[in-house]
Amino acid sequence: xxxxxxxxxxxxxxxxxxxxxxxxxxxxxxxxxxxxxxxxxxxxxxxxxxxxxxxxxxxxxxxxxxxxxxxxxxxxxxxxxxxxxxxxxxxxxxxxxxxxxxxxxxxxxxxx
Amino acid sequence: xxxxxxxxxxxxxxxxxxxxxxxxxxxxxxxxxxxxxxxxxxxxxxxxxxxxxxxxxxxxxxxxxxxxxxxxxxxxxxxxxxxxxxxxxxxxxxxxxxxxxxxxxxxxxxxxxx
Numbered sequence: 201x202x203x204x205x206x207x208x209x210x211x212x213x214x215x216x217x218x219x220x221x222x223x224x225x226x227x228x229x230x231x232x233x234x235x236x237x238x239x240x241x242x243x244x245x246x247x248x249x250x251x252x253x254x255x256x257x258x259x260x261x262x263x264x265x266x267x268x269x270x271x272x273x274x275x276x277x278x279x280x281x282x283x284x285x286x287x288x289x290x291x292x293x294x295x296x297x298x299x300x301x302x303x304x305x306x307x308x309x310x311x312x
Numbered sequence: 313x314x315x316x317x318x319x320x321x322x323x324x325x326x327x328x329x330x331x332x333x334x335x336x337x338x339x340x341x342x343x344x345x346x347x348x349x350x351x352x353x354x355x356x357x358x359x360x361x362x363x364x365x366x367x368x369x370x371x372x373x374x375x376x377x378x379x380x381x382x383x384x385x386x387x388x389x390x391x392x393x394x395x396x397x398x399x400x401x402x403x404x405x406x407x408x409x410x411x412x413x414x415x416x417x418x419x420x421x422x423x424x425x426x
Binding site for chain 1: 347354403414419
């Protein structure tokens with residue numbers, strides 16, 4: 201089941217710079233997209249979401265962009281901080297059941 | 313702040329044994345989920361539960377798995393006869409419901425099948 205793909209397993213960024221995490225999906229029925237952050241030994245923590253009627257959603261340092269025609273979304277973190285170092289999961293869902301499908305995750309390392 | 317809790321944090325069992333993983337969702341939430349993450353792999357959906365019945369389940373959730381909400385607070389995942397490949401982190405999640413509510417995850421239970 202590869203409906204949600206995160207093709208970059210890891211990303212390293214300097215503190216203060218922009219982090220861009222990418223996610224692609226194949227199921228055109230997905231209409232809600234979420235980013236979760238996960239620290240070791242903890243469960244995923246919700247970060248930000250976007251519905252298919254929007255192409256951008258911003259929350260502080262985090263912005264998610266959605267390109268429905270390309271079935272692509274990205275998470276921008278500006279400026280990146282060392283505390284942002286974690287694994288970031290892209291997830292997608294459709295209809296009221298909210299059954300999410302996750303990508304494989306991208307490990308972000310922000311260097312001081 | 314309300315949170316989802318899971319017990320135990322780590323469960324070690326012998327192949328073929330039954331295990332029950334326990335979760336206490338956030339109290340006013342109505343939708344409950346189990347996910348698992350095999351080491352080094354992605355988080356996989358197992359099952360969703362609403363109104364005392366399974367809403368949806370994945371192909372992973374076969375007859376060896378069952379879920380139950382035995383009382384007003386607990387949500388359990390039972391694996392009847394564990395296999396080596398069931399070794400994974402199991403995450404419980406809950407949401408208040410309605411469309412597109414973000415899910416709140418518990419810290420996970422690490423299941424090790426020997």
